[in-house]
Amino acid sequence: xxxxIENLHATLEDGTPILNGVNLExxxxxxxxxxxxxxxxxxxxxxxxxxxxxYVVTAGxxxxxxxxxxxxxxxxxxxxxxxxxxxxxxxxxxxxNANFIRAALQARLPKGQDIDAVAYYKNLYAKMDLLEMDRxxxxxxxxxGFSGGEKKRNEILQMLMLEPKYGILDETDSGLxxxxxxxxxxxxxAMRSPDRGFLLITHYQRLLDYIxxxxxxxxxxxxxxxxxxxxxxxxxxxxxxxxxKELSPA
Amino acid sequence: xxxxxxxxxxxxxxxxxxxxxxxxxxxxxxxxxxxxxxxxLSEKTIDYICDVKNDPQWVREFRxxxxxxxxxKPMPTNWATEDLNNINFDxxxxxxxxxEKPKRSWDDVPAxxxxxxERLGIxxxxxxxxxxxxxxxxxxxxxxxxxxxxxxxxxxxxxSTEGLKEHEEIFRPWFGKVIPTGDNKFSALNSAxxxxxxxxxxxxxxxxxxxxxxxFRINSESFGQFxxxxxxxDEGAEVMYMEGCTAPKFETATLHSAVVxxxxxxxxxxxxxxxxxWSSNVFNLVTKRGLAMEDAEVRWIDCNIGSRLTMxxxxxxxxxxxxxxxxxxxxxxxxxxxxxxxxxxxxxxxETTSNVVSKSISVGTGRSTYRGQVHIPKxxxxxxxxxxxxxxxxNTKSRTDTYPAITVKGNQHATQHEASVSQVSQEMLFYMMxxxxxxxxxxxxxxxGFINDLVREFPMEYSVELKRLIDLExxxxxx
Numbered sequence: 001x002x003x004x005i006e007n008l009h010a011t012l013e014d015g016t017p018i019l020n021g022v023n024l025e026x027x028x029x030x031x032x033x034x035x036x037x038x039x040x041x042x043x044x045x046x047x048x049x050x051x052x053x054x055y056v057v058t059a060g061x062x063x064x065x066x067x068x069x070x071x072x073x074x075x076x077x078x079x080x081x082x083x084x085x086x087x088x089x090x091x092x093x094x095x096x097n098a099n100f101i102r103a104a105l106q107a108r109l110p111k112g113q114d115i116d117a118v119a120y121y122k123n124l125y126a127k128m129d130l131l132e133m134d135r136x137x138x139x140x141x142x143x144x145g146f147s148g149g150e151k152k153r154n155e156i157l158q159m160l161m162l163e164p165k166y167g168i169l170d171e172t173d174s175g176l177x178x179x180x181x182x183x184x185x186x187x188x189x190a191m192r193s194p195d196r197g198f199l200l201i202t203h204y205q206r207l208l209d210y211i212x213x214x215x216x217x218x219x220x221x222x223x224x225x226x227x228x229x230x231x232x233x234x235x236x237x238x239x240x241x242x243x244x245k246e247l248s249p250a
Numbered sequence: 251x252x253x254x255x256x257x258x259x260x261x262x263x264x265x266x267x268x269x270x271x272x273x274x275x276x277x278x279x280x281x282x283x284x285x286x287x288x289x290x291l292s293e294k295t296i297d298y299i300c301d302v303k304n305d306p307q308w309v310r311e312f313r314x315x316x317x318x319x320x321x322x323k324p325m326p327t328n329w330a331t332e333d334l335n336n337i338n339f340d341x342x343x344x345x346x347x348x349x350e351k352p353k354r355s356w357d358d359v360p361a362x363x364x365x366x367x368e369r370l371g372i373x374x375x376x377x378x379x380x381x382x383x384x385x386x387x388x389x390x391x392x393x394x395x396x397x398x399x400x401x402x403x404x405x406x407x408x409x410s411t412e413g414l415k416e417h418e419e420i421f422r423p424w425f426g427k428v429i430p431t432g433d434n435k436f437s438a439l440n441s442a443x444x445x446x447x448x449x450x451x452x453x454x455x456x457x458x459x460x461x462x463x464x465x466f467r468i469n470s471e472s473f474g475q476f477x478x479x480x481x482x483x484d485e486g487a488e489v490m491y492m493e494g495c496t497a498p499k500f501e502t503a504t505l506h507s508a509v510v511x512x513x514x515x516x517x518x519x520x521x522x523x524x525x526x527x528w529s530s531n532v533f534n535l536v537t538k539r540g541l542a543m544e545d546a547e548v549r550w551i552d553c554n555i556g557s558r559l560t561m562x563x564x565x566x567x568x569x570x571x572x573x574x575x576x577x578x579x580x581x582x583x584x585x586x587x588x589x590x591x592x593x594x595x596x597x598x599x600x601e602t603t604s605n606v607v608s609k610s611i612s613v614g615t616g617r618s619t620y621r622g623q624v625h626i627p628k629x630x631x632x633x634x635x636x637x638x639x640x641x642x643x644x645n646t647k648s649r650t651d652t653y654p655a656i657t658v659k660g661n662q663h664a665t666q667h668e669a670s671v672s673q674v675s676q677e678m679l680f681y682m683m684x685x686x687x688x689x690x691x692x693x694x695x696x697x698x699g700f701i702n703d704l705v706r707e708f709p710m711e712y713s714v715e716l717k718r719l720i721d722l723e724x725x726x727x728x729x
Contacts, residue, residue, distance in 0.1 A: 050680075050684050052680055054676075073683070074680060075683040075684075075686050078686035079686045090675070090680070091678070092681070093699050094702035095698070095699035095702070099695075100682075103687050103695055104685035107685075107687050107688065108686055141699065
């Protein structure tokens with residue numbers, strides 16, 4: 001069981017290259033972190049894996065347990081087991097959180113089979129308790145009028161409910177105060193298991209204090225330029241990304 | 251248990267009973283009309299209808315006068331769509347019936363007509379939650395019945411033909427008073443050839459707990475349906491009336507042109523709920539207006555799905571002090587359709603209050619137009635109007651227009667108007683699909699979210715089906 005990214009190249013619709021040969025394997029059970037300066041392609045990587053239509057894959061492959069993800073539609077990739085916690089989650093006016101998450105769970109059931117409402121709410125409330133979320137949250141429209149912290153917590157709640165094989169967290173720590181960060185980390189840590197992998201995209205070591213990664217990678221100009229253990233994040237925190245200048249081919 | 255789960259827990263029978271899936275309406279039976287006015291409209295057509303219906307002389311004269319008005323009035327293409335010119339009045343069949351009187355029991359309804367309404371779920375709905383039902387098949391009602399205890403309380407629920415003959419003393423003083431023949435070209439046409447529709451009278455202080463329902467079914471090709479409804483709620487009375495409509499998908503265009511007049515006397519309340527689901531070649535040109543006397547309330551709750559062109563602007567004339575008028579409308583214009591809808595609020599007394607909330611959804615090449623009119627004259631005091639109209643566009647080809655006309659004179663009134671246009675953005679779709687929701691289901695969710703607050707205004711049995719109908723429309727519109 002593994003998420004394997006091989007030689008992945010992607011451009012914007014106008015041909016501007018963003019990913020220039022990304023190689024990364026995340027076996028189930030492992031937590032990998034990708035760090036790197038702004039514009040290095042970290043967030044793009046998460047969107048290309050999920051199938052965002054603003055990007056064109058020009059070479060390479062992404063497979064999940066041998067399934068070619070690039071052949072699948074956005075919703076099929078999700079159902080295959082990829083979850084993206086968005087940096088800027090969209091608002092869905094008029095659709096309650098409870099109905100939205102239920103629609104996502106319903107989409108995973110065979111036709112004609114319905115979610116058991118009582119069991120669903122029991123599960124939802126348990127996960128909300130873990131994330132210290134108010135019950136009123138279920139009736140609020142998805143992300144509408146949410147604070148930054150509430151949005152991020154909502155992303156983690158959805159991940160807890162959908163139980164993906166792989167969770168990709170795109171700068172989930174940005175804009176969170178320390179208490180909210182601890183709660184989010186608690187949610188992610190509760191999901192860690194030998195069957196599940198995570199990819200954490202972050203600028204800061206801070207998140208990794210609470211969610212301990214197995215590996216840390218540095219991305220620059222659309223490629224992974226260095227990989228190492230958790231100590232690499234500490235080194236970056238101390239010395240910054242200056243070393244990248246030495247690495248750059250120009 | 252959270253409230254937002256409730257509508258899903260409708261029992262199976264009720265859910266099936268209110269099915270308004272358009273494909274379910276797409277069938278027809280062979281015509282076996284004993285009375286057929288033929289194609290085209292002339293004095294002879296009017297006389298034929300009068301003879302068949304055995305109209306009293308005053309109705310015959312009313313119809314002939316209306317025909318003249320219809321002919322004199324130009325097609326309103328100076329402000330409305332040119333598509334109106336595609337209605338061929340010479341090809342339309344203005345009256346079709348099997349000559350049977352409306353039955354009080356479904357057992358007596360002819361087998362093909364019974365099967366039609368059974369497939370549309372009408373008898374099942376009646377059993378499940380209705381106080382009375384009228385089922386119209388082309389020009390005439392095939393079935394009409396109201397619960398016995400209501401008859402004992404003096405409630406009248408019959409078709410318009412029966413109303414004008416058997417209850418002339420109540421019918422005639424109000425007939426054509428809220429919407430005069432010359433109001434517009436199509437109210438004149440209806441006045442000339444009207445047949446069917448409901449006449450309802452709710453006596454003083456009688457409050458109906460369950461709704462009354464009428465169902466209008468077009469079975470024959472090139473047919474024009476011109477029902478005429480008059481509802482009178484006497485002082486302190488309360489009634490909810492629901493109408494549903496379907497027609498099979500014919501090769502040629504069909505015309506539906508109704509006139510609906512509501513009269514709410516002192517302290518009365520009338521709610522008129524429409525769920526219209528016409529096939530995509532019906533011209534639906536309807537005039538609806540209510541009169542609200544002192545402390546009375548008239549609410550139009552209107553959902554327009556389907557049809558080729560709908561033109562409908564329900565109105566309320568607030569004639570008594572503290573009268574209230576409300577129009578809540580949802581319109582969905584799919585590819586090839588034009589929903590031209592709105593509201594008219596005429597304030598004619600002090601301290602009257604009106605509220606208009608309109609939401610439209612345009613999909614593909616579908617077009618939505620909102621026309622609103624609010625009139626508050628100078629000599630009045632303390633009137634209030636709130637108008638909100640929101641449009642949702644799905645894909646760039648769709649179009650929406652808003653034409654609000656708010657005439658407020660004097661400075662002792664409060665009005666506010668808000669309008670918005672939004673889109674289902676790529677980022678919203680990506681977000682929903684990233685959670686595993688298919689594109690069609692994501693669109694439905696976005697659309698249902700957009701109209702969610704209005705759907706709650708519909709009776710629960712209808713709101714569930716409304717949601718399902720929108721799901722069907724949206725699934726058909728993607729990929």
